[in-house]
Amino acid sequence: MSLDKATVAKVANLARIRVEEKDLEPLAAELNSILGWVEQLGEVDTENTAPMTSVADMQLRWRTDEISDGGYQEDIVANAPGHEDGFFAVPKVIE
Amino acid sequence: MGMIIQGATGDWEVVIGMEVHAQVTSKSKLFSGSATEYGAEQNSQVSFVDAAMPGMLPVINEKAVEQAVRTGLGLKAKINKHSVFDRKNYFYADLPQGYQISQFLQPIVGEGVITIDLKDGETREIGITRLHLEQDAGKSIHDQHPSMSLVDLNRSGIALMEIVSDPDLRSPEEAAAYIKKLRSILRYLGTCDGNMEEGSMRADVNVSVRRPGEPFGTRCEMKNINSVRFIQQAIIYEANRQVDILEAGGTVDQETRLYDSVEGETRSMRSKEEAHDYRYFPDPDLLPLEFDDAFIEKIRADLPELPDDKKARFVNDLGITAYDAGVLVAEKEIADFFEAVAKGRDAKLSANWVIGELFGNLNRTGKSLSDSPVSADSLGELIDLIKDGTISNRIAKEVFEEMFETGKAAEAIVEEKGLKQVSDTGAIEAAIDEVIAANQDKVAEYRGGKDKLFGFFVGQVMKATGGKANPGVVNQLLRPKLDG
Amino acid sequence: MSDLTRLTIAEARDGLAAGKFSAVELTAAHITSMDAARGLNAYITETPEKAVEMATASDQRRAQGTVGKMEGIPLAIKDLFCTKDTLTTAASHILDGFKPKYESTVTTNLWNEGAVMLGKVNLDEFAMGSSNETSFYGNVVNPWRRQTDDQPLVPGGSSGGSASAVAAYTAMGATGTDTGGSIRQPAAFTGIVGMKPTYGRCSRWGVVAFASSLDQAGPMTRSVRDAAIMLEAMAGFDPKDSTSVDMDVPNFEAALTGDIKGLKVGIPKEYRLDSVPAEIQSLWDKGIEWLKAAGAEIVEISLPHTKYALPSYYIIAPAEASSNLARYDGVRYGLRVEGKDLADMYSRTRAEGFGSEVQRRLLIGTYALSAGYYDAYYLKAQKVRARIAEDFNTAFKEVDTILTPTAPSAAFAFGEKSGGDPLEMYLNDVFTVPASLAGLPGISLPAGLSGDGLPLGLQLLGRPFDEETVIRTAGVLEEAAEFTAKPSDWWRG
Ligand SMILES: [Mg+2]
Ligand SMILES: [Zn+2]
Secondary structure: OOOOHHHHHHHHHHOOOOOOHHHHHHHHHHHHHHHHHHHHHHHOOOOOOOOOOOOOOOOOOEEOOOOOOOOOHHHHHOOOOOEEOOEEEEEOOOO | OOOEEEEOOEEEEEEEEEEEEEEOOOOEOOOOOOEOOOOOOOOOOOOOOOOOOOOOOOOEEHHHHHHHHHHHHHOOOOEOOEEOOEEEEOOOOOOOOOEEEEOOOOOOEOOEEEEEEOHHHOEEEEEEEEEEEEEOOOEEEOOOOOOEEEEEOOOOOOEEEEEEEOOOEOOHHHHHHHHHHHHHHHHHHOOOOOOOOOOOEEEEEEEEEEOOOOOOOOOEEEEEEOOHHHHHHHHHHHHHHHHHHHHOOOOOOOEEEEEEOOOOEEEEOHHHHOOOOOOOEEOOOOOOEEOOHHHHHHHHHOOOOOHHHHHHHHHHHHOOOHHHHHHHHOOHHHHHHHHHHHOOOOHHHHHHHHHHHHHHHHHHHOOOHHHOOOOHHHHHHHHHHHHOOOOOHHHHHHHHHHHHHHOOOHHHHHHHHOOOOEOOHHHHHHHHHHHHHHOHHHHHHHHOOOOOHHHHHHHHHHHHOOOOEOHHHHHHHHHHHHHO | OOOHHHOOHHHHHHHHHOOOOOHHHHHHHHHHHHHHOHHHOOEEEEOHHHHHHHHHHHHHHHHOOOOOOOOOOEEEEEOOEOEOOEOOOOOOHHHOOOOOOOOOHHHHHHHHOOOEEEEEEOOOHHHOOOOOOOOOOOOOOOOOOOOOOOOOEOOOOOOHHHHHHHHOOOOOEEEEEEOOOOOHHHHHHHOOEEEEOOOOOOOOOOEOOOOOOOOEEEEEEOOHHHHHHHHHHHOOOOOOOOOOOOOOOOOHHHHOOOOOOOOEEEEEHHHOOOOOOHHHHHHHHHHHHHHHHOOOEEEEEOOOOHHHHHHHHHHHHHHHHHHHHHHOOOOOOOOOOOOOOHHHHHHHHHHHHOOHHHHHHHHHHHHHHOOOOOHHHHHHHHHHHHHHHHHHHHHHHHOOEEEEEOOOOOOOEOOOOOOOOHHHHHHHHOOOHHHHHHOOOEEEEEEEEOOOOOEEEEEEEEOOOOHHHHHHHHHHHHHHHOOOOOOOOOOOO
């Protein structure tokens, strides 16, 4: 598996990171070098191995259904680069 | 019955599958302790978790788990004691985490079934593919600011059940029946309030067309439709659009389309389509969701009687017609009301009164059952007055109108207006004598063999008593006197 | 009064208790030291006023007879921990100006035990790095220098600011976070003690996430005893973190009995890498001898999948990160770079806000999860991870603790490994990553000097939630190693 420029551009778009055209090629080379090194995982027999799903040997805890949070609009938008009347403001989305 | 579209080249069958997002009835959100109530001030029911602040972590609400299992049981579905929360990754303004916590490969509920009720008491079974738990997104408002969209995260993180049907539906009517039945079941279970206007229930509708008997065609998905009527309109429009394309020799592109209820059409949303790759993977902030049989059985033991069972009971035990039973069980509230009326009374008569008079008046005045001026108890009392002969059926209708208008009790109205039925033979006899005396010519005709005139005399006697005479007693006394 | 900054936490605790000095005096000494050490660039944000305020309150509590486990002890906080109303950056441009309205559980625990915050310390951006060369706020400098030259050296990473701050006596201890070795490796590079507890021991709530299934907070101090004291204050069950384990926190300091007679210590043969310098191999051998001399039994063990730990880590961590860092989109906090529409705003914000190493990892992670590659990369890596964890499970049936070197080299110079190939840098984590993947507790302690006078560390690993054995063994090693070397204080302005 080897990434070409187009794939890097596609992945960058998925990750919403703007990459300049001129940087695609060198990035592809870097990523390929890492992925090439990762290929060695193929040597490990994992036929009968389940993927690790939790690190700690425990069960998921459940919360009781109570209103215990929220109610602080000001704190929610306090750090927003754009906010308006308690809303977050973003460039207009056209649907 | 399926919807068939006749094209120039032959018939096309419509195939529909639905993904319904139903808001779980719970006080707090799926993974945070903030409130879920509808209509609060923007961003006031948002925790740092819901706003995806750095370092915030999800903790699951036990109520959401319970409600999902409860719904699964109501859909006669397989409950998965081990399920997994995955992240569905995509960027959108109202998705603060940059991913939605959902369930992908291992949902909490597997295959189930819903029986839908069609016209003429016909039913069909529609397969349920799965039900999974997931977070709702926030809400963007596009029309309040000239250059900005405004984002409110009150909905962000609210628990949803996504209920996916098999592609078993074949017409807009079936789709409507499906969503109504699903809503009814959810309401019976108390797991979703089914309020489509407030967005507690929204449907993604998948539509495709095919030649009857052939494999499925390419489908288009119309997202987030929030009314039964729009669902039907969207299906009709979309099915015809696809048929037009195919008839013209074209191919249908698999895509997401938006249903515009104002224009009554569906439109491509290609902009949203680009690079769909959700990169699902198990959420490392959560462990697998696990519970045991005892947990399931505890919920099962607590299940209410669901509409199908209730309908069967009404038909089999109470002798109500399938159609009437279907009407009565559609809403739990109605069924409860009816059962309160019918308790210890004539069930058929009770059903007639609920469906006929009560619904008629509610419809006419635009009221819902919850604000009916006539309670189940007082309707029951009215029926008792008919049964014990205090008033006639006809008078009862008059009394009901009055009850509906004033909220007064039946007995009080009967008393006040002196509507009590007259069964006193002396008084009725006197009236009969009067009628006979005044209509000697008609008496002669009757006696000459014109039997049909009997009804005329009954009418005259009733008129003479102001409608209050007990018709049975009138019959009994009138015949010997006419016969002479 | 002698220099209060040279005390250990345990000594300061005793001094405060005996009334030899006040928390305010102790804090003032550290503020002076922090000022003098600016050249190390260890701190992103200094909070001297807050420190004095907290120290004053601490003295008042003490006067009233309430004394926490860390009463009056001034600490540096890795800038990955959210601190209420204090700038929290994760050393990234993308969190510009972010002042959280909440306090992380770990720092809350520390303040509840009486600790004092001196400031927020530098790190690799989003904790992604092993040399502290990826911070938006500049490189952190290691207080140690080679005997042979004056070249500035890296402090290791990602908790490089924490390590440097503690090693340069500007704080008595610092919080760190360890995802693949980010506490242990910088501790080794700066001659201090760094401990990563078992995954689930310290709450992750309020700690900026890098890789959720790996991240663990831990203490960085100048002695094993201090690490034990500080860990006890940091740790504890937190219902706000679904991966936090509901278990009592032991008295870790009490584990320092000095007695390891009969203890079985595993030496994994796969960690004998040809590429590792002889002086590190021989320090490891010394460690084995010290433990043997103290009555431990040395057992050679095999961890057959060791070699695959790094490649699986460099899929799992970036994959989780690619999702964890999706929230930095310019909408709710931090940097926003305007664009022609929402998507453009996202991609410009993220291109400008994230540094190149973070971007590289986000791209790798995104790719590893994308359609068609998930099975080959992410799923495969998680399966290999399960086998690595299995290796440790098997080993710990036989032994009580495992001894290894902490890092394959001593501190290196800036640019030495961050030039071309990112893989060269990744190899730095070769000895620390396996235990991270398995979620095990580990400690690094300074055990000797390299040929050119730089500190070298040894690492001890333990069974899940058996930090006590790790601490007990580390205490014995510490005593045997008699590591007393100190960096010269060239940085003092
Ligand atoms: Mg859908
Ligand atoms: Zn959904």
